[in-house]
Amino acid sequence: MIAVVSTFKASGNPVIRHKYTCDPTALVHEGAVYLFTGHDEAPVGTEDYVMHDWLCFSSVDMTNWVEYAVPLKAADFSWSGGDAYASKIIYHKGSFYWYVAVSHPSGKGTAIGVAVASSPAGPYADALGSAMITHDMLPETSNKKANLDPSVLVDDDGKAYIFWGNGTCYFARLKENMTALDGPIQIIDLPGFEEGAHIHKRDGWYYLCYGYGMPEKVAYAMSRDINGPWVFKGILNEIAGNCETNRPCIIEYGEQPLFIYHNGGLKNGGSHRRSVCIDHLSYNEDSTLRRIVMTSEGVIRR
Template sequence: WAGQVIERNGKFYWYVTVSHGSIHGKSIGIAVSDSPTGPFKDALGKALITNDMTTKTKISWDDIDPTVIVDDDGQAYLFWGNTVCNYVKLKENMIEMDGPMQTIDLPNFTEAPWIHKRKDWYYLSYAYQFPEKIAYAMSKSVHGPWEYKGILNEVAGNSNTNHQSIIDFKGKSYFIYHNGSIPTDGGSFRRSVCVDRLYYNPDGTMKRVVMTSEGIQN
């Protein structure tokens, strides 16, 4: 679950959370395709990250929710985690780590990190507490230090979980998330994808997202 596709050099890399066949717990795998719609195939032949590689927490589901950024200098980074936020440099081939794993100390980090950059600022948003709100931090460097900036999105209706992505499209910014408003038996594990506009303040901070039932109209 909770995957992200990112393009590099004409290839599309899909980072996904999977259950490992022989190592207990969740893992992060990578698939690759020539098209964002697939077909995708295993890029590495094994998981990139397994539960025995991360020891800051004893839970078996801490290696989830991967998000990737390719920085302006071409260096790629992978962020992920549950209860502990991790990140690591990736090699140019996008399927190997290039250095040690690092951790980031964020207030009330639960899961669902999302990394993006706008102008000179890096933004690290994430699921905060439980039931989950979305909070975020900002930095002038992908390596931090990260300054906590507060809540970006409130608890999304009747869903205890939330997981966001932030994109720009045709000059506008969008906040993608989920709630539990699907008409039949909606809830924390029967979710609806939602999209609302995202706005920035002059100082680069993000305005709190206004959730709507209508979503994007134009």
């Protein structure tokens, strides 16, 4: 198990206040929420993405948190050119798979890799020794940052699927080993798709949330089939304050749906010094999502 470096008590949103965090992904394992984030390190006055690693936190009550030593860095992928972009972690058949977007060297754009661990907090190791998805695998595109923000779902039948993209939303099935594509890459036509895809399933419905427009709101589409068709349902979350981007994550903890996102709410914060927040999510009777109410109180228990 990776070392614990600190403990802290959340006092509302943003949840983590001693570091700039972004691009959340999370899972529930053995009664605890594990929250994984990107890590913005741009100095004040620098308006550019400076991201070298990903961070890991856990909580059993959403108020008291544990921070672990850095479980994964972009440099842990020997083939990458750096840049720790958005990611997604899933648990499947005894292993934790961490799908990440990084830069590919020599002007090859962005790529998606996968790391694996036997414990949610790591340590993680590159599962392949090479990228899983590269720019030359995509349908024709000139966008060198097309491979961003992976999101993975293991369906009820055990089949796994990956969604990702920047400007265009891509979709493919994964092989049983979880580290290779099993079939062609397809394109999903979603209005206003910018980036930040997140897939989840509830009561037979698939929900595909994503960053919509720029600056990004969060919109979503629904389908009864993982292969579509997808029906656009509108805006889920408005622009998060002082931040042009967003990347949603939705989990259920203690039967309570939670919406995890980032804003620029800390001192000196902004689009390149972001902070993760958590608010409640709820469903309408017809299974559509109610708009998120962003709060400063968050979901802490007093």
